Amino acid sequence: MRELLGSIVLLAMTARVVRGDEAFLTEPPDYIKQCTIADKNFVNCSTQSIQQLFDKLNDGIPGLTSIKSFDPFHLNRIRISQGNSNAINLKVELANVKIIGFGHTNVLESVVYKKDYSWKTIFTLPVMKLLGDYSLFGRILLIPLNGRGQVFLDAENMTVTMQTKTRLYSKGGFTFYNVTNCHVDFKMDGLKSYFSNLFNGNKQLEDSTNKFFNDNWRMLADALYTVITQTIEDILLDVLKKIFHFIPANYFISDIPTPEQLYGKIKSLPK
Numbered sequence: 400m401r402e403l404l405g406s407i408v409l410l411a412m413t414a415r416v417v418r419g420d421e422a423f424l425t426e427p428p429d430y431i432k433q434c435t436i437a438d439k440n441f442v443n444c445s446t447q448s449i450q451q452l453f454d455k456l457n458d459g460i461p462g463l464t465s466i467k468s469f470d471p472f473h474l475n476r477i478r479i480s481q482g483n484s485n486a487i488n489l490k491v492e493l494a495n496v497k498i499i500g501f502g503h504t505n506v507l508e509s510v511v512y513k514k515d516y517s518w519k520t521i522f523t524l525p526v527m528k529l530l531g532d533y534s535l536f537g538r539i540l541l542i543p544l545n546g547r548g549q550v551f552l553d554a555e556n557m558t559v560t561m562q563t564k565t566r567l568y569s570k571g572g573f574t575f576y577n578v579t580n581c582h583v584d585f586k587m588d589g590l591k592s593y594f595s596n597l598f599n600g601n602k603q604l605e606d607s608t609n610k611f612f613n614d615n616w617r618m619l620a621d622a623l624y625t626v627i628t629q630t631i632e633d634i635l636l637d638v639l640k641k642i643f644h645f646i647p648a649n650y651f652i653s654d655i656p657t658p659e660q661l662y663g664k665i666k667s668l669p670k
């Protein structure tokens with residue numbers, strides 16, 4: 400028993416290398432399906448591979464301790480100023496945000512572009528709920544707002560298109576992705592919302608405004624578009640950066656080039 404435990408510990412240790420404070424995998428994990436980008440079936444394979452990765456994220460990627468929790472996901476603070484039109488003119492701040500639903504991600508398509516190894520990923524979130532403290536100043540749908548309290552958003556059938564920029568780098572003889580940028584667009588089938596204390600305690604106005612937002616959810620979704628995309632981008636960029644500094648890109652794409660092969664020998668030319 401003790402020997403068995405010993406060899407399990409040894410196995411777990413040899414599969415990771417710790418360099419500085421950054422550990423990374425050196426053995427292919429069983430939860431990743433390796434694909435070949437030269438294959439005509441690559442998108443299909445990659446879609447399954449990224450689905451498996453999302454599924455694994457839900458119970459935690461062994462060894463990747465920097466992602467505390469994926470579902471629910473916690474964000475400290477989001478600040479957004481947007482618009483200067485009549486419909487939208489808004490300053491929003493969210494704090495102590497909890498997002499529920501990323502654990503149920505369904506990956507529809509995962510494309511990787513050979514030219515620069517950027518990605519396009521399309522996925523649906525059957526559940527996507529956000530809870531947090533808000534402060535709002537400005538107008539939504541012509542209604543002047545200046546309040547702070549708690550917000551609850553519940554998006555139905557969200558479809559997200561994510562465009563991700565990467566820069567390849569070498570570490571320990573592997574090629575890794577440095578995820579540098581993440582841009583999302585979304586659409587949804589419905590948005591339920593509730594803002595508490597919208598008018599400093601005027602309950603009647605608060606209730607009628609909340610009802611108005613729910614009856615006109617498409618307009619509310621448009622008004623909050625930047626708030627929602629930025630929230631999702633912040634989460635995904637953080638998570639993707641951590642994952643791909645930890646897992647070599649070679650385990651996802653067997654025939655990924657080295658940075659030298661992709662960018663040429665000279666890493667950066669002085670301007």
Ligand SMILES: *[C@@H]1O[C@H](CO)[C@@H](O)[C@H](O)[C@H]1NC(C)=O
Binds near residue numbers: 440443447
């Ligand atoms: C893609 O994979 C699915 C199974 O996940 C399969 O049903 C489908 O036929 C595949 N498509 C192609 C073009 O190979």
Ligand SMILES: *[C@@H]1O[C@H](CO)[C@@H](O)[C@H](O)[C@H]1NC(C)=O
Binds near residue numbers: 566568577579
């Ligand atoms: C990743 O890219 C960022 C810039 O976006 C850079 O600061 C960082 O040093 C890069 N990390 C690695 C390991 O290349």
Ligand SMILES: *[C@@H]1O[C@H](CO)[C@@H](O)[C@H](O)[C@H]1NC(C)=O
Binds near residue numbers: 555556588589
């Ligand atoms: C969400 O998608 C499911 C499955 O496609 C569908 O049955 C349901 O009606 C959709 N919800 C809304 C609010 O459209």
